[in-house]
Amino acid sequence: MNYQYSKRFNQFTPSMIRQVLVDAAGPDMINFSPGFPDRESFAVEEIQKLSQEVLNDSIYEILQYAPKPAYTGLQKAIKTFFNSLEPVVKESDDIMITSGSGEGLEMAAKVFLDEGDYMVVEDPSFIGALNGFKSNNAKLIGVPMDDEGLDLELLEQAFQRKPQPKLLYTIPTFQNPTCLTTTLERRKAIYELCKKYHVLILEDNPYGTLRFKGTSVPGYKSFDDARIVIYLASLSKIISPGIRLGAIVADKDITDHFAIMKGASGGAATNWSQYVITRFLNTVDMKQHIKRVSEIYQRKSTLMVETMKKTFHPDVQFKAPDGGMFVWFTLPDKIKPESFLQAAVAKHIAIVPGYCFATNYPSQGFRLSFTSESPEQIVKGITMLGELTYELMNQ
Known part of the structure; x- marks a missing residue:
């Protein structure tokens, strides 16, 4: 049977985040894509x-x-x-x-x-x-x-x-x-x-x-x-x-x-x-509970940003967040976001390109979540992404 779906539904495309996870899947996948809270933050x-x-x-x-x-x-x-x-x-x-x-x-x-x-x-x-x-x-x-x-x-x-x-x-x-x-x-x-x-x-x-x-x-x-x-x-x-x-x-x-x-x-x-x-x-004690959760995220955020400072090409723009769950970085125009995403996925690293979140304006940005991976995986994954920034800048 040929199912007739609504015109409203047909305007959607499959989730890029879901597709990135499928493409980057593997026992060694490092997942910086989801906005999931750290399980250690759960009371x-x-x-x-x-x-x-x-x-x-x-x-x-x-x-x-x-x-x-x-x-x-x-x-x-x-x-x-x-x-x-x-x-x-x-x-x-x-x-x-x-x-x-x-x-x-x-x-x-x-x-x-x-x-x-x-x-x-x-x-x-x-x-x-x-x-x-x-x-x-x-x-x-x-x-x-x-x-x-x-x-x-x-x-x-x-x-x-x-x-x-x-x-x-x-x-x-x-x-x-x-x-x-x-x-x-x-x-x-x-x-x-x-x-x-x-x-x-x-x-x-x-x-x-x-x-x-x-x-x-x-x-x-x-x-x-x-x-x-x-x-x-x-x-x-x-x-x-x-x-x-x-x-x-x-x-x-x-x-x-x-x-x-x-x-x-x-x-x-x-x-x-x-x-x-x-x-x-x-x-x-909600004040104390939120303080505990925020301290978990501060440690992971600091680790991710400091590793980015050490390993990313200097033309990549980013700054340390004051809170939340994400770090946003912007590639120089020389690097195509599609190429960077493909290279990251090939290394089994799941990241989300900024064009997934765009409405009218193109984006050179990428979103990284620091909440769902371990400190060891954060250092490993960010170091590999940093190597990619140099490889693609030198091509």
Whole structure:
């Protein structure tokens, strides 16, 4: 039978990250491609203990359908946790629990965008979000970034186009894939442009708590006086991705619409994870827990960057991140990204080229994850990549 797939589906291509893993596969593969947290960061004993407690105390509630889209106890715990970091949740806001932050991004596209509507994204940006937007037939306008964040002139030009974009998607802190943090001055300028042109901001903050040096920068939501920011956060990077829990913080009118959309698709998040993470947030010293996770990532990040300094060709550009999970490097124009990727894969090293994350602008960049490999594999893999930079520069 010849299956007739939708036009929407046909716009997608197979995941480059998945294909790189297939091509680089082997018993000696060094995997710098996934954005997976380090397993050593998981609070295994606490999760085991709290899981048993909630199974003993609330077994029937956990096994039953959830009576509401979100467990009230978790909403309260998340509000307390978020607001201990910065003033995220305001009096006019509500908190919606999602199955990871990706669900919130897709729902935002469904709730706010009609067929063929435009939205603005950072270029490059998180491929999972871009595909989620495309799956809802959104038209994406990529705006490049400099060292301080989105290019303001090009951003305003994007907002002035007709039909006017409705949404701006941004990862302002330790951006995926570049690990760039938008400065406070640039954030305020971007926010004022969004108010001027009546554009809603989707502020995605999965990495903001993973800072291991420097000073925290206030998020858009913390100074949102016009109620135009939809704040999305995930607990995947600081507790566990397997729990599949995220949260949306926005004006209650917005979350009410999101709740309707969620009811039409997946319903409520899993009861078990909501109950366990409620207890986790209420009983674990989150400041100390985040400090421990950040220290793990700082050690690995430092090791990767210092090895790059020793082994990469001096014309390759990169800098040490202040947090997050990635290092971004840019090849000189002489080296074709496709050639570098092929050479890395031939050595069984999985890396992700920047053109996977691009919308409108070509990229000489590559993303490296320092979280999923051992220190020994980091040194080995980065040293081999460094040798490749010299080989290809000398060709």
